[in-house]
Amino acid sequence: MGLRIAPGLLTTLATGRTVIVVSGTNGKTTTTAMTAVGWGGPVVSNATGANMPPGHAAALVASNSPRVVLEVDEAWLAAVVDATRPRVCVLLNLSRDQLDRANEVRHLAERWRTMLGDVANADLVVVANANDPLVVYAAEVSRHVRWCDVPVTWLADAVSCPKCTSALEHGEGLWRCRCGFARPRAMATTLDEELVVGDHRIELTLALPGQFNRANAAMALCALAIVGVDLDAAASRIGEITSVAGRFAERQWGGHCLQLLLAKNPAGFAAMLETVTADERDVWVAINARVADGRDPSWLYDVPFEMLRGHRVYCFGDRRLDVATRLDYAKVEYVIVDDDAAVPTSANLVPVLANYTAFSDWLACSS
Amino acid sequence: MLIVKIAVLFPELLGTYGDGGNGLVIAERSRRRGYDVDVTSVALGDDLPDADLYLLGGGEDGPQRLASDLLRRTSFARRVGDGAHVLAVCAGLQILGTTFSVEGDDEYEGLNVVDVVTRRGEHRSVGELCVRVEDETLVGFENHGGVTRLGDGVTALGTVLRGRGNDGALDGFTTSNVWATYAHGPVLALNPWFADRVIAGVLGVELEPLATAADRLYDERRLTLRV
Incomplete structure (x- = not known):
């Protein structure tokens, strides 16, 4: 405050x-x-x-x-x-x-x-x-x-x-x-x-x-x-608005072309998941649980991640193992990203669904 | 073939913190071992179905009182007395007892399944909760305003290593067919050993280990929380 x-x-x-x-x-x-x-x-x-x-x-x-x-x-x-x-x-x-x-x-x-x-x-x-x-x-x-x-x-x-x-x-x-x-x-x-x-x-x-x-x-x-x-x-x-404080913006990072989507709670996540289209094979999810995010990522179990079946989801952020576990139980293909440089580039724009501080991190490191 | 019948009770009242994850985890870990699973979500107004395992989640004060009132009018307590299994977290733990206080100091009647009383504490307990359960360690997160006292002869689920639990020393309670903890939300997702203990208890079988993404998560949480 x-x-x-x-x-x-x-x-x-x-x-x-x-x-x-x-x-x-x-x-x-x-x-x-x-x-x-x-x-x-x-x-x-x-x-x-x-x-x-x-x-x-x-x-x-x-x-x-x-x-x-x-x-x-x-x-x-x-x-x-x-x-x-x-x-x-x-x-x-x-x-x-x-x-x-x-x-x-x-x-x-x-x-x-x-x-x-x-x-x-x-x-x-x-x-x-x-x-x-x-x-x-x-x-x-x-x-x-x-x-x-x-x-x-x-x-x-x-x-x-x-x-x-x-x-x-x-x-x-x-x-x-x-x-x-x-x-x-x-x-x-x-x-x-x-x-x-x-x-x-x-x-x-x-x-x-x-x-x-x-x-x-x-x-x-x-x-x-x-x-x-x-x-x-x-x-x-x-x-005519195309992005708001980085939300929905197209960003470049390490040869990847990313669209940053802020999703910080179950309702917001459900809404953002609806914008992910079937031809977007790769999806990135980045989750932290720092003070500004709320320290408890239990809410991941209220997010309908089952919607991502058929996609390959790369898990980023401090709580990437929580995301991977959630996706495993949802029967969604996942990759735990311990080394950012190892992620293969996609020809398409990749949606990045990130919660508050993870979104800020991605906004700061991309251009 | 054994079929595991799971009933998630009133998720719209008791499901504030992703508690639905526990049903998902039980179902998935059972299926991957070849058991059939039937998961029913019990909505307001539904009759209480027959089940091997009832799941009670966390909830806000008003919905918690309503869930307790609704369940008291059903055969829930009798079914649990007859051996049906229960996993209860947070508010679900509180309503299994004889009485609980949520807002103010008014006492509300619980389901009287276990001799346990919950009073409103001076402060909310919010944060990581780690509990030693026999030779295992449970990791989770708590967010509640209760102080729970166990009656004579009631066994705690375990001793608190970090956080508050019932009273700063003990967390939850357990009987031959009930597990209750203040570690809310998807506690079974964080603790694969606990999920398997519940499944084994419900099925009455020994389970082989099952490798899942949760194994690495569990190791990471214990390392981070130093428990």
Whole structure:
């Protein structure tokens, strides 16, 4: 966490500016970047991913632009909303992540709900994922919510009702509980090449891969609609983004051509695995369990690595033996890489799925 | 041909830390030795199936209470009394006992399978957990807020070498057909000897060693953790 900042400093720095905050387990950095790029013009943002108050203060000090987009760590959201009085709060999704920090996911949903129920700025608009029951549980108490119907790939943390713990019934893109808690009606929906916001259809074609990025883009655009941005122009700007803080970037390293994919928890990993295509024979997986990653790699058993059958997976990182063991039990071909130089080069772009510090290592050593 | 019937109980309530890995490991290590395996995942609302081995994982406080309440209404305790095997980790360990406290100091009724009581400790125990189990060493990771006291005559799974376990000295408990540990998540993936001990116990056979990627992982963890 580093430095402690004076109470009131963030409030002082944010006063008089239009602030959008973005939080959720996965897609924060990408959605923050999409919101900033889609807004256009000079926008202040904590683009480095420093998503706790010192990072927010540093970003706000660095520029006096009236447009602010802040990525916020899930556990810090209440404090940051209280301090910065945002116009819009984007809630992407909630799932298990770094559980050794004891931020159990239902507790986070509960804290968000308490925060949104007591929020001081009455005109705050929440842009929330209607397909994620934990997000709906948190956001339903807000006075102004824009529900978004966007693709979700991970619902293992929302099998039982956040309200009464009965089993949720899922089907046809809807979910409901016998206690009455159910998926709300969405005002925005993603379609194949379009996003529908109210009665406005916007062409949405992304350079970035994956259904999860369409979800991120849709939620960024819903947030921008609230601050009065022209959505067609914003969607076109967002569509041109090819990488965000190294994510999805094509990099060169030791004669290999790599695409770096950040995947730091089961939901994120499941989403990234969906982008790996059958013709990509070789896949690299790099896993560490340092403090920033969470010290416990048990979550590897929640990742559907079975999807990689038919590929040859090279295991990198401090915890490559944990990965190899997981793949062995999943009946996926694996190679433990003890010597980086011994990995044969592939003619194709090789996807590298890496968790937080492993991703940073690969970004730093490649060009 | 022996068929190993495994039932993973309420993974949506008790499966926070990759605990599903234990079912996978038992199934794979049995299959590779030529045994047939039938793995059933028991969802909320399902009847409790007949099984040779029931698996209980870890979970958050509310789901843990619900799992205990649901299982108390089934024949689970009677089946275990009749000899069905159980592997329980973390919250699963706690609900096998007579009572447990999770949030605050309210006591909740457990399944009363073993005479064990869990109270809320002053601090959460989060970190590597290593346990001496007879002549073997178990490595794993714990993350829980409980302090567990064993009743008279209840045997601990082992003594703590690193981490906290039940109370800083002992970890888990074991009977002729129950294994329970605070080492959560895929503890059987990290400890191939423990997986084989469970399989051998369930099948009532001696097992030949089986080479898997887990062997090197286990050696590496012990070296890193100096146990």
